[in-house]
Amino acid sequence: MSSYWAGSLRARATTAGCQTGRVLRAVATPLALLRACHPEPTVAVTAMITALAVTAGRDARGVLxxxxxxxxxxxxxGWLNDALDAGRDTAVGRSDKPVAAGAVTVRTVGVAAAVAAVVCVPLSFASGALAGVVHLVAVGAGWAYDLGVKATRWSVLPYLVCFGLLPVFVLLGIPGAPVPWWLPTAGALLGAGAHFANVLPDLDDDAATGVRGLPHRFGAAGSRAAAGLLLLAATVVLGVAAPLPTVLAWSVPLVAALVLAAGFRAGRRPGSRAPFRAVLVTAALAVLLLLVASS
Known part of the structure; x- marks a missing residue:
């Protein structure tokens, strides 16, 4: 009798273990996909453009x-980028990348990218035909970057196009709303600055796998300077041309310049991340002006 109960308990434990394993696997794949989508820039860009839609006057349906x-x-x-970079990420031991770490397959990430792209089409055209085309061109620029432009001297071009068109997409969804020149200009400068800042942590790994975009040709110091100057230029364009309160129009670009100067001065110390932090603060100031100017 005791052997019967022992066997029964072992069978139940085995069944429970299998069920737990299935649950963990079911949860692990979505979590790995979430990590593979480049969550930080994905959330940041989505939040920025959604906030722009709110301040620009889109109704609740339009904002959604x-x-x-x-x-x-x-x-x-983001998913296309990780699917295409899987080989390079594995070669340099990027354990933070889900595909390279074996947490999810290249095929799964590639399918997710395709599904998201298909879903994006009707969602884009929900804002109108022209707005939809503009947004799909912006997304196409991001895909072009992933598909190879990132490794050329023209790597900044997709960022200029994508970030320049995203604010236009928002305004084209409002019947009769004008699209002032400073809005796509500031957006493009913001995107270009983000490109130089975003690549900084990966310069060495990219160089080891043959990726030589424009930031790689500038080097770390040159890329930090380019990021800062481009983001500062975005604040200046908005300060000069956008309908901003006078105090913001002159004070925010001045604060951005002072932050960059202080950050790059502190960055002379070996290992200092002050320049990178200064670039992030300047980016936040540029986004703030963009949202205020569009309200």
């Missing part, structure tokens, strides 16, 4: 469609 379209587009770009 903008948020969903931009999220789908950014997910597709």
């Amino acid at each position: 469609f903008v948020a969903a379209a931009v999220l789908a587009g950014q997910l597709s770009i």
Whole structure:
């Protein structure tokens, strides 16, 4: 009798273990996909453009469609990037990358990118035909970057196009709303600055696998300077041309310049991350002006 109960308990434990394993596997794949989509820039870009839709006057339905379209587009770009970079990430031991770490397959990430891209199409056209085309061109620029432009001297071009068109996409969804020149200009400068800042942590790994975009040709110091100057230029364009309160129009660009000067001065110390932090603060100031100017 005791052997019967022992066997029964072992069988139940085995069944419970199998069920737990299935649950863990079911949860692990979505979590790995979430990590593979480049969550930080995906969330940041989606939040910024959604906030722009709110301040620009899109109604609740329009704001939701903008948020969903931009999220789908950014997910597709992020997943495509990780699917295409899987070999390079594995070669340099990027354990922080889910595909390289074996947490999810290249095929799964590639399918996710394709599904997100397909979903992005009707969501984009929900804001109107022209707005939809503009947004899909912006997403196409992101795909072009992933598909090879990132490794050329033209690597900044997709960022200029994508970030320049995203604010236009928002305004084209408002019947009769004008699109002032400073809005796509500031967006493009913001995107270009983000490109130089975003690549900084990966310069060495990229160089080891043959990726030589424009930031790689500038080097770390040159890329930090380019990021800062481009983001500062975005604040200046908004300060000079956008309908901002006078105090913001002159004070925010001045604060951005002072932050960059202080950051790069502190960055002379070996290992200092002050320049990178100064670039992030300047980016936040540029986004703040962009949102205020569009309200």
